[in-house]
Amino acid sequence: MTSALLRAHPAAHPVRDRTEAQALPKGETRAATGAVLALEAVSLGFGGIKALTAVSLDVKAGEIRAVIGPNGAGKSSLINVISGLYQADAGEIRFGAQRFRAVPPQRLAVLGVARTFQNLALFPALTVAENILSGLVFQRRSGVLGHLLSLPAARREQARQNGQVRKVAERLHLTAALDRKVGTLPYGLQKRVELARALVAEPRLLLLDEPMAGMTATEKAEMAGFVRQARDASGLSVILIEHDIGVVMGLSDHIAVLDHGVKIADGTPDQVRRDPEVIRAYLGAEAA
Numbered sequence: 001m002t003s004a005l006l007r008a009h010p011a012a013h014p015v016r017d018r019t020e021a022q023a024l025p026k027g028e029t030r031a032a033t034g035a036v037l038a039l040e041a042v043s044l045g046f047g048g049i050k051a052l053t054a055v056s057l058d059v060k061a062g063e064i065r066a067v068i069g070p071n072g073a074g075k076s077s078l079i080n081v082i083s084g085l086y087q088a089d090a091g092e093i094r095f096g097a098q099r100f101r102a103v104p105p106q107r108l109a110v111l112g113v114a115r116t117f118q119n120l121a122l123f124p125a126l127t128v129a130e131n132i133l134s135g136l137v138f139q140r141r142s143g144v145l146g147h148l149l150s151l152p153a154a155r156r157e158q159a160r161q162n163g164q165v166r167k168v169a170e171r172l173h174l175t176a177a178l179d180r181k182v183g184t185l186p187y188g189l190q191k192r193v194e195l196a197r198a199l200v201a202e203p204r205l206l207l208l209d210e211p212m213a214g215m216t217a218t219e220k221a222e223m224a225g226f227v228r229q230a231r232d233a234s235g236l237s238v239i240l241i242e243h244d245i246g247v248v249m250g251l252s253d254h255i256a257v258l259d260h261g262v263k264i265a266d267g268t269p270d271q272v273r274r275d276p277e278v279i280r281a282y283l284g285a286e287a288a
């Protein structure tokens with residue numbers, strides 16, 4: 001990644017982490033800027049390890065925001081704090097006007113947040129359709145009994161949800177695979193099923209933890225296209241963690257850079273790749 005950064009822009013124009021809150025008129029809060037998500041000085045430690053140190057970050061509606069950084073920089077920790085898997089030691093996470101220190105994971109769907117995982121988290125023995133449908137489980141109103149007895153309300157709900165599954169499968173070119181068991185699919189297609197499961201509930205914020213890891217160049221380009229298309233179609237916001245710098249530069253509106261748990265830069269792709277501290281962070285990582 002370093003060489004890609006250096007090749008692109010050897011000149012240096014720093015983009016320091018001036019938190020946008022400082023630029024706001026007096027008395028105005030981040031929530032008032034219309035940010036879908038705002039992190040305020042979030043810190044997280046594991047024993048002596050500081051995974052995140054006072055990280056602030058805004059994600060606006062319709063924005064694709066990448067978080068990059070060398071191995072161990074704190075990227076997954078950040079997503080895990082946002083999605084409630086980890087609890088911040090300090091700071092605040094806001095979804096619109098709702099504030100949390102510890103995000104309740106069971107409320108994520110209600111907050112309009114969906115995620116994919118660094119390592120696939122699908123049900124390999126279930127079909128593609130069933131896996132995608134599992135992304136709607138939190139929207140289910142009819143009880144198990146209603147479904148077992150095939151009551152009219154449960155049947156209507158089932159039909160509506162099947163329609164949602166077919167719609168997202170079509171958008172992600174998965175229609176032909178709907179009845180196949182996920183475990184029998186090539187890896188790149190499984191990653192796409194995971195994206196479909198995250199999108200089926202039409203989230204406002206999508207957290208993508210290395211969605212293109214292990215993919216071929218063609219699969220990455222397709223995946224990037226699907227993410228962009230989803231954003232364009234519904235105006236959802238995306239936080240993207242991805243190691244492929246070419247993908248990140250091409251897909252993101254803004255990029256935050258973490259190094260040893262500290263946000264060292266934040267700006268457009270052009271600004272970030274010219275930042276000397278970013279280049280230093282990657283050179284240091286490579287030299288280590």
Ligand SMILES: Nc1ncnc2c1ncn2[C@@H]1O[C@H](COP(=O)(O)OP(=O)(O)OP(=O)(O)O)[C@@H](O)[C@H]1O
Pocket residue numbers: 046049050051069070071072073074075076077078
């Ligand atoms: N559950 C945990 N227990 C202990 N330490 C952890 C845990 N999760 C993360 N860490 C530590 O926190 C730091 C940040 O890790 P994290 O996985 O967030 O980095 P990352 O940027 O996602 O790395 P990578 O690119 O390698 O996935 C690392 O030092 C890591 O070892």
